[in-house]
Each structure stands twice: as structure tokens, then as C-alpha cells.
Amino acid sequence: MTDVKMPLRDLRFVMREMLxxxxxxxxxxxxxxxxxxxxxxxxxxxxxxxxxxxxxxxxGDQQGCTWSDxxxxxxxxxxxxxxxxxxxGWPALPHNPEYGGxxxxxxxxxxxxxxxxxxxxxxGMYPGLSHGAMNTLExxxxxxxxxxxxxxxxxxxxxxxxxxxxxHCGTDLGILRTKAEPGPxxxxxxxxxxxxxxxxxxxxxxxxxxxxxxxLPDAPEGTKGISLFIVxxxxxxxxGSVGERNRxxxxxxxxxxxxxxxxxxxxxxxxxxxxxxxxxxxGLNYMFxxxxxxxxxxxxxxxxxxxxxxxxxxxxxxxxxxxxxLSGTKNPQGPADPIIVHPDVRRMLLTQxxxxxxxxxxxxxxxxxxxxxxxxxxxxKKEAEDLLALLTPIAKAFITEVGFESANxxxxxxxxxxxxxxxxxxxxxxxxxxxxxxxxxxxxxxLDLLGRKVLxxxxxxxxxxxxxxxxxxxxxxxxxxxxxxxxQLQALNKQWGDLTLQVGSKAMENADEVGxxxxxxxxxxxxxxxxxxxxxxxxxxxxxxxEGADEADFYRAKVATARFYFERILPRTTSHAxxxxxGAASLMELDAAHFAF
Numbered sequence: 298m299t300d301v302k303m304p305l306r307d308l309r310f311v312m313r314e315m316l317x318x319x320x321x322x323x324x325x326x327x328x329x330x331x332x333x334x335x336x337x338x339x340x341x342x343x344x345x346x347x348x349x350x351x352x353x354x355x356x357g358d359q360q361g362c363t364w365s366d367x368x369x370x371x372x373x374x375x376x377x378x379x380x381x382x383x384x385x386g387w388p389a390l391p392h393n394p395e396y397g398g399x400x401x402x403x404x405x406x407x408x409x410x411x412x413x414x415x416x417x418x419x420x421g422m423y424p425g426l427s428h429g430a431m432n433t434l435e436x437x438x439x440x441x442x443x444x445x446x447x448x449x450x451x452x453x454x455x456x457x458x459x460x461x462x463x464x465h466c467g468t469d470l471g472i473l474r475t476k477a478e479p480g481p482x483x484x485x486x487x488x489x490x491x492x493x494x495x496x497x498x499x500x501x502x503x504x505x506x507x508x509x510x511x512x513l514p515d516a517p518e519g520t521k522g523i524s525l526f527i528v529x530x531x532x533x534x535x536x537g538s539v540g541e542r543n544r545x546x547x548x549x550x551x552x553x554x555x556x557x558x559x560x561x562x563x564x565x566x567x568x569x570x571x572x573x574x575x576x577x578x579x580g581l582n583y584m585f586x587x588x589x590x591x592x593x594x595x596x597x598x599x600x601x602x603x604x605x606x607x608x609x610x611x612x613x614x615x616x617x618x619x620x621x622x623l624s625g626t627k628n629p630q631g632p633a634d635p636i637i638v639h640p641d642v643r644r645m646l647l648t649q650x651x652x653x654x655x656x657x658x659x660x661x662x663x664x665x666x667x668x669x670x671x672x673x674x675x676x677x678k679k680e681a682e683d684l685l686a687l688l689t690p691i692a693k694a695f696i697t698e699v700g701f702e703s704a705n706x707x708x709x710x711x712x713x714x715x716x717x718x719x720x721x722x723x724x725x726x727x728x729x730x731x732x733x734x735x736x737x738x739x740x741x742x743x744l745d746l747l748g749r750k751v752l753x754x755x756x757x758x759x760x761x762x763x764x765x766x767x768x769x770x771x772x773x774x775x776x777x778x779x780x781x782x783x784x785q786l787q788a789l790n791k792q793w794g795d796l797t798l799q800v801g802s803k804a805m806e807n808a809d810e811v812g813x814x815x816x817x818x819x820x821x822x823x824x825x826x827x828x829x830x831x832x833x834x835x836x837x838x839x840x841x842x843x844e845g846a847d848e849a850d851f852y853r854a855k856v857a858t859a860r861f862y863f864e865r866i867l868p869r870t871t872s873h874a875x876x877x878x879x880g881a882a883s884l885m886e887l888d889a890a891h892f893a894f
Contacts, residue, residue: 301351301608303343303412306851307654309336311661312408315837321665325672327402335405338390342409345385346416349378354417357558358724362499367546369498369560375420379453379501388424388453392431396447403671404664410594411660414601418728419558423456423496425594429587430457430508437525437575437583445533446506456502459587460491460509460528460564468741470510470581471519477511477526477571487511487528487571490548490563493735497562498530498547504539505530507564508587509571510580517578525580526571544569555727588736589689593663595736596692599700600656602729606707607649609722614642614710636710644865645706651831651862652699654855658830659696663688680761687750687758688826694742695823697732704729743815746822752801752811759797766790766829773832778839778856782832782863789825789870796821796877803880813881821873828867835859 312318312335322330353374360372382388391406392398406428413421431450434443449455466472475489487509491497498505507528516522531539544567551561575583614637618628622638636642666688669681708715708722715722733739751759770787773779800818803810838855846852 300347301415301605303339303346303415304604304653304657305339305343307657308339308408308411308661310837310851310855311654311658311834312404314841315658315834316661316665318404318661318665321668322402325402325668327672330402330405338401338405339408341385342387342412345381345387346412349381350413350416350420353378353420353558355721355724357417357419358555358728359557361557362550362560364498364547364550364560367498367548369500369547369550369562371423371499371501371560372558375423375558376501378420379423382424383453388427389451391428392451393435396435396443397451403667404661407593407597407660407664407667411597411600411657414597415604417558418598418601419556422556422559423499423501424453426459426496426591427453427455427457428594429459429590430506432590433508433525433574433583433587434527436586438527442527442572442574445537446527446529449504449533449537450506454502455504455506455529456496456499457506457508458494458497459584459591460494460497460507461584462491462493464490464492468737470523473510473512473523475509475511475566477513477524477573478568479513480570485511485513485526485571485573486568487526487545487566488568489566491566492563493551494562494564495559495735497560497564498550499560503531504533507545508574508584509566510584511571513577520581522578523580524577525574525583527574528566528569528571532570554730555724556731589685591736592689592693592742593660593667595732596656596660596663596696598729598732599697600653600660601700602725602732603649603653603656603700603703605725606704606722607646607653609720609725610649610707610710611637611646613714613720614646617711642710645710647858647861648866649703649706651827651858651866652703654834654858655827655831655862656696656700658834659688659692659826662830663692683758683761687746687762690737690742690746690750691819691823691826693736694733694739694746694819695826697729698739698820699823701726701729701733739819740816743819744812747800747815747818748811751797752804756794756797756801759794762826763790763794766825769829769833773836776836779832779836782828782835782859785863785867786825786828786832789828789867792870792874793822793825796874800877807881809881809885813884814877817873817876821870821877824867824870824873828863831859831862 319332357372363370389398390401391403394400427450434447450457461470463473477485477487479485509526509528510523511526512522513524528545529543532541532543534540546565548563548565553561615635617636618631618633619636620633622634627634627638666681666685669677704726708726711720711722714720770783773783800814835856838852841852
């Protein structure tokens with residue numbers, strides 16, 4: 298078996314040839330981000346991921362994390378790898394130079410995060426969650442909080458967490474019970490239990506900065522009464538060093554289906570000293586800065602598992618001999634043909650390829666929009682923010698759903714060998730499964746998309762994106778090579794708007810129509826967004842072929858994969874549309890008491 302390799306050629310295609318990253322960076326004033334700089338980041342990041350992180354992936358799965366008396370030991374090699382990561386300056390890459398960052402575009406940090414995720418998702422969660430903590434503090438923290446915590450997080454000597462969920466509440470944060478009692482020194486005593494805290498306790502850094510939701514004594518009921526606090530594992534001294542141990546302790550680690558190398562902690566806050574971020578009772582609004590970062594980060598997980606499954610099953614399919622091709626022998630010198638000649642194996646491989654490469658397009662597109670929110674004009678920022686509001690729930694939920702599907706297909710290509718630990722395919726399936734659940738399940742993302750982003754904006758956020766699809770189709774209407782793609786894309790774009798109107802009209806009479814349609818609506822949206830991106834990829838590849846560029850096989854493969862996506866995957870939108878239009882009646886007519894007898 299070949300080892301997992303970083304998809305540098307495809308990253309360059311998506312970034313430069315399809316999405317125009319060189320011009321994008323120049324337009325935002327990133328003059329120092331030349332093609333040579335980007336290539337150096339990609340190549341050095343790939344070396345670290347392939348040579349340091351990837352060999353630890355199976356070790357992390359087999360060893361897991363060890364809990365003892367509130368302390369957690371990470372798997373062999375994890376801590377040393379993190380030290381190398383920090384020494385190379387990787388945590389600081391996309392962050393503000395004022396706090397020790399390198400000031401490079403956030404999209405370059407996203408590309409690095411993808412490579413880390415492909416190599417070792419469990420390890421990548423330790424530094425990965427820190428980005429959300431950094432973004433939250435930079436957006437909402439005081440000058441003192443930034444100087445105390447942000448500089449340490451940016452340099453990587455401390456890591457951060459997000460503490461939302463409690464034993465009695467998951468997504469419904471309005472009923473959380475963690476208390477914050479004001480103290481005489483301006484700090485707060487935080488008391489309560491948080492569960493499912495990824496990277497909540499570990500031995501890789503000297504301190505962990507918990508970003509915690511809690512309720513003040515006089516807070517209103519529900520989500521309007523939630524505040525946000527910094528609760529460090531160790532209280533910082535005035536010189537920035539770690540001081541007294543705070544009253545937050547890891548009570549246990551969860552026993553999980555996958556991502557064993559990452560510590561998923563139960564954290565007990567027993568009057569722990571916390572520091573208010575921003576204004577009281579606005580914590581959930583502030584936390585959305587963290588959550589949106591995490592949601593785009595989780596989209597990367599779906600992409601990573603699709604890429605892993607595809608790479609490994611492709612290598613296996615080229616080597617594994619079984620049966621003869623139905624259309625005639627392809628390997629006359631051997632006892633059987635390689636399984637890659639069989640149509641059904643190709644179906645599974647091409648589905649993985651289409652989802653991995655299409656998801657990469659969507660993630661990089663979203664990452665470039667994040668760049669614009671940092672450095673664009675006011676008008677450009679507003680448009681980018683609106684597009685991200687629409688695309689973030691699609692990216693999180695759709696990419697993780699098809700990423701898990703791809704991980705399963707990767708295992709299926711191996712047959713019985715896929716079920717055996719040594720190949721790493723069953724680990725990939727187990728690790729992928731959580732991605733559709735945390736940071737908001739697929740159902741929650743779907744309600745956010747249809748209910749909040751589309752219907753509450755009266756379709757304005759959707760129209761911003763569908764106009765882009767419309768303009769693309771109009772520009773390419775006479776492009777004979779793209780005709781099969783443009784025709785379908787135009788029809789889907791119109792249907793997207795029509796379905797939105799239909800569901801919205803029904804919801805005015807029965808609010809359950811939104812919940813009944815939401816997941817199908819999200820999946821329909823995801824397939825349509827990827828269709829638009831695959832059509833753009835086909836255009837970019839065709840232009841290179843027309844120019845007589847080198848690597849013609851690479852570009853022909855892009856066009857062929859786009860064709861496969863449109864012909865074999867995009868028809869799924871029909872079933873999602875039909876299900877949406879059926880309404881809520883069949884879901885709601887059965888009394889809850891009669892589900893089982």
C-alpha cells in the first residue's frame with residue numbers, strides 16, 4: 298500500500314487555475330504572498346504532514362489518550378510533533394502580526410489545515426480548535442485579554458477549547474446550567490460541567506484556554522441570558538508565565554467510536570476563575586465567531602476522510618487482482634484483472650474523487666471569502682459575509698455527509714480487507730462518523746440554512762449566490778464544451794429558487810414544513826453548489842487543454858470527473874426535490890406513542 302500523499306497538484310489547480318488565488322491575494326494587498334511563497338508553504342506543509350503526522354495516525358487510534366487523576370497523556374509522538382509544529386511557526390501563519398502572527402491570508406491557513414487533517418485528523422484537532430479561540434478573542438476580547446491570551450495562542454504555546462455542551466443539553470444551549478458568580482476582583486466564579494470538549498485536557502502545551510458559556514445570576518431565561526468567559530487551566534502571571542492552577546479539572550475522557558488520538562473531555566468547573574468576554578448576556582452571539590470557524594473546520598474533516606479513502610482505495614484497486622473484465626481480459630499475463638477495470642469499482646472510486654475534489658473547491662472558495670472579510674472593501678466584505686452565511690451550513694453538513702459516504706466507499710473497494718484494522722480503512726470510517734454530528738448536526742445545519750439564512754432573509758442570501766450561477770451560465774451559454782453542464786446547471790438554479798418559494802409558502806401555514814424539508818433542501822443545495830464549482834473546474838481545465846498546456850491527462854481527468862458528477866451524482870437532486878415537495882404530512886401523522894407496539 299502507498300502512504301497518504303498531500304494533494305498538492307489538485308490544491309494548486311483549485312487555488313490558482315480555477316479560483317485565481319494569485320490575483321485574489323494581490324487585490325487584497327497581500328503583495329508578499331507570491332506564487333513562490335504559496336508553493337513553499339504547500340511543499341513544507343506537505344513534508345511535515347507526510348513525514349511527521351501521518352505515521353502517528355494509526356498509533357493515535359490504537360493507543361488513544363490516557364486519563365489519570367485529572368491529567369491526560371496523549372499518544373506516543375503527539376507531543377513531540379506539536380513541538381515541531383510550533384517551532385516551524387505554523388500556528389501563527391494566518392494571524393495578526395500585532396499578536397505575533399505572520400499576517401498571511403486565512404485561506405493559506407485553511408489549506409494547511411486540510412493537509413494536517415488528511416495526515417492525522419485526531420492530532421490536528423489540538424491546534425485546530427485554537428483558531429476559533431483566537432478569532433473570538435480578537436473580535437470580542439479586551440486589549441488586556443488579547444495581550445494576555447492571544448499572543449500565547451498565536452505562538453502555539455497555549456491551545457484553546459470551546460466549552461458549550463452540558464450533560465442535559467446538546468444543541469439547545471438555552472437550557473445550559475453552568476453558573477458565573479461575580480467576584481470582588483472583577484472576575485467570575487464558574488461552576489458547572491461541560492462534556493464532549495475536544496482537546497479539553499492534554500499534555501502537549503503548558504496551558505489550555507477554555508472559552509466557556511455560562512449564565513450570570515440575574516440573566517434572562519433562554520439563549521438571551523448566556524455570557525462568554527475565558528477560563529484558563531492555569532491562571533497567567535503578570536509576566537505571561539503560567540501561575541496558579543485554576544479550579545477546572547478533567548473528570549474523565551469519553552470512550553468513543555473514533556478519533557481516539559484526541560482527548561474528548563468531561564470538564565468540571567468548581568468555582569474556577571473566569572473573565573467575561575464582551576458584554577453580559579451576549580455570549581452566544583460572540584460564540585458564533587468560534588462556531589463558524591469550527592463549522593468550516595469540520596467541513597475540512599469531511600474532505601479529509603474523502604481524500605484518504607480515495608487515495609488508499611485507488612492504490613488498492615490498481616493492485617488487487619480479482620475476476621476478469623466483462624468486456625475482455627485486461628491483464629493477460631496475470632491470473633485475474635485488477636479490480637479497477639470493473640465498472641462498479643470505478644463508480645465507487647469516481648464518486649470519492651468527485652466528492653473529494655469538489656469539496657476542496659468549496660472549502661477553498663469559502664476560505665477566499667474569509668480573506669475578503671478581513672481585507673476587502675466595505676461593499677466586498679458585506680457580500681462575502683452574506684455568501685459565507687449561506688455557504689457555511691452547506692459546507693459543514695453537505696461535505697461531512699458526502700465525506701462519510703466516501704469513507705464507506707473507500708472501505709467497500711477493499712472488500713473484506715477493508716474491515717481489517719491494518720489497512721486503515723475502518724479507522725477512516727470511524728473517524729469520519731463524528732463529523733456529521735459535532736458543531737451542529739446535519740439537521741441543525743439544515744434548519745439554520747433554510748430557516749434562518751434563506752427564509753428569514755426573504756431569500757436575499759440565496760439570491761446573492763444564485764445570481765453568480767446565473768451569470769456564469771450566461772457567460773458560457775455559447776461554450777460548446779460546457780453545454781451539457783450549463784444546461785443542467787441553469788435548470789437546477791431555477792429549481793432551487795422555485796423549491797424555496799414552495800417550502801416558504803407551505804411554512805406560512807404550518808411551521809413543521811421547514812423542518813420536514815430542511816435536510817433534503819440542504820442536500821439539494823450542496824449538490825447544486827458542487828455542480829456550479831465542477832462546471833467552473835471543467836472550464837478552467839478546458840482552457841488549459843486549448844492552450845496546449847503540459848499535464849494534459851490531469852486536465853482531461855478534471856473534465857471527465859465533472860462529466861461523471863453531472864451524469865451519475867447530480868440526478869440525486871431529483872429525489873431530494875420530490876421528498877421536499879411531499880411535505881410534512883407523512884412525517885407527522887403518526888402519533889409518537891404509536892411508533893412501536
